[in-house]
Amino acid sequence: MPIADKVRDALGSSSLIRKMFEEGNLLRKKYGAGNVFDFSLGNPDLEPPPAFHRVFLKLAKEDRKGSHGYMPNAGFPEVREALAKKASREQGVTLDGGQIIMAVGAAGGLNVVFKTILNPGDEVIVSRPYFMEYRAYTANHGGKLVEVDALPDFDLDVDAIGRSLSPKTAAVLINSPHNPTGRIYSKERLAALAALMEEHGKKTGRCPYLISDEPYRELVYDGLEVPPVLALYRESMVVSSYSKSLSLPGERIGYIAVNPGIDDRENVLAGLTYATRVLGFVNAPALMQRIVAELTFAKVDIDIYARRRQAFTKILDEAGIRYAKPEGAFYLFCEAPTPKHQEASAASDAAFVEHLKKHLVLGVPGAGFGKPGWLRFAYCVDEKLINASAAAFKKAMETW
Ligand SMILES: Cc1ncc(COP(=O)(O)O)c(C=O)c1O
Numbered sequence: 001m002p003i004a005d006k007v008r009d010a011l012g013s014s015s016l017i018r019k020m021f022e023e024g025n026l027l028r029k030k031y032g033a034g035n036v037f038d039f040s041l042g043n044p045d046l047e048p049p050p051a052f053h054r055v056f057l058k059l060a061k062e063d064r065k066g067s068h069g070y071m072p073n074a075g076f077p078e079v080r081e082a083l084a085k086k087a088s089r090e091q092g093v094t095l096d097g098g099q100i101i102m103a104v105g106a107a108g109g110l111n112v113v114f115k116t117i118l119n120p121g122d123e124v125i126v127s128r129p130y131f132m133e134y135r136a137y138t139a140n141h142g143g144k145l146v147e148v149d150a151l152p153d154f155d156l157d158v159d160a161i162g163r164s165l166s167p168k169t170a171a172v173l174i175n176s177p178h179n180p181t182g183r184i185y186s187k188e189r190l191a192a193l194a195a196l197m198e199e200h201g202k203k204t205g206r207c208p209y210l211i212s213d214e215p216y217r218e219l220v221y222d223g224l225e226v227p228p229v230l231a232l233y234r235e236s237m238v239v240s241s242y243s244k245s246l247s248l249p250g251e252r253i254g255y256i257a258v259n260p261g262i263d264d265r266e267n268v269l270a271g272l273t274y275a276t277r278v279l280g281f282v283n284a285p286a287l288m289q290r291i292v293a294e295l296t297f298a299k300v301d302i303d304i305y306a307r308r309r310q311a312f313t314k315i316l317d318e319a320g321i322r323y324a325k326p327e328g329a330f331y332l333f334c335e336a337p338t339p340k341h342q343e344a345s346a347a348s349d350a351a352f353v354e355h356l357k358k359h360l361v362l363g364v365p366g367a368g369f370g371k372p373g374w375l376r377f378a379y380c381v382d383e384k385l386i387n388a389s390a391a392a393f394k395k396a397m398e399t400w
Pocket of ligand 1: 105253
């Protein structure tokens with residue numbers, strides 16, 4: 001009996017990262033882990049901060065009745081209250097626990113949001129390049145991703161998004177700090193987007209949701225801040241997680257913060273709660289909920305990522321590879337350099353990634369993010385390995 005056509009097709013098209021992952025393992029086996037410069041995966045290598053282990057052990061010893069049972073699908077009420085305080089401080093609006101839905105990571109949260117808001121054929125606008133899973137998350141719930149090119153500096157092209165709004169637009173999905181470019185959208189740009197979406201809502205009678213995917217909110221450099229979205233636009237929700245800020249991606253803990261002023265608030269909240277249940281999440285992991293409630297503002301040491309950013313950009317500068325300097329997150333999005341004696345071609349990212357592999361450097365072609373001609377390196381790897389990759393980058397460029 002064959003598997004579903006849609007899944008079979010998806011397996012074919014999503015093989016890129018899986019292939020990189022398998023190739024990385026093969027290369028490590030063959031050449032030794034210290035000799036393979038694998039910058040392909042966005043899997044944080046930093047351990048969670050010591051406070052996480054302290055709270056984890058304390059709660060594990062507590063033996064509190066009901067700690068491991070079913071709970072309301074939206075999460076423990078006291079945890080939701082704690083996260084409402086965090087979201088209120090970050091978003092510049094006052095939320096209470098009722099507007100927080102605990103989620104199984106940001107990925108789970110996005111699926112819950114899309115199940116709640118999408119009718120078949122509804123459109124979700126996204127700025128390209130984008131996190132490649134968005135396509136599957138919208139398709140999971142009958143939606144269609146509409147891709148709009150970012151500006152050359154990867155900021156939001158608000159006018160282009162405006163031109164893509166249609167009566168079918170259910171949501172605009174943004175991600176800041178951004179994977180793969182590291183861009184943080186400015187308050188002015190977000191306000192312009194909000195104004196445009198409001199205007200569209202008035203004209204068409206359908207005000208699209210603004211969904212802000214913010215798992216990298218705490219990972220910012222040079223004292224920058226991520227502007228609040230909930231304060232700028234009423235029909236908005238923030239999806240976030242502790243996967244990156246506390247280095248807990250395997251624990252699958254995140255949340256959705258719903259704008260307290262959102263229209264149809266009761267139905268939105270009931271819908272998100274229902275979707276959490278029937279998607280089979282039932283609720284976010286119980287122990288992790290209670291841990292993050294005590295660590296709402298804790299985070300890993302960002303200075304480590306900042307040092308890696310500096311080390312990596314120096315290597316790229318010396319190798320002559322151009323990149324967008326990240327303002328947040330832990331990715332470097334680089335232009336695939338033009339091969340010597342050849343015109344630049346849109347497909348050169350795949351060729352350059354293959355070429356780098358010969359020098360044991362692994363990155364992800366930009367085509368995987370909807371942006372051929374570019375490639376992504378993730379610097380959530382040890383600084384020593386980053387520094388050790390300098391010679392490989394140099395050699396790779398000499399022979400390209
Ligand atoms: C932009 C973006 N959104 C969402 C996610 C999913 O994060 P989580 O592990 O919290 O589900 C990721 C993970 O890499 C991401 O890069």
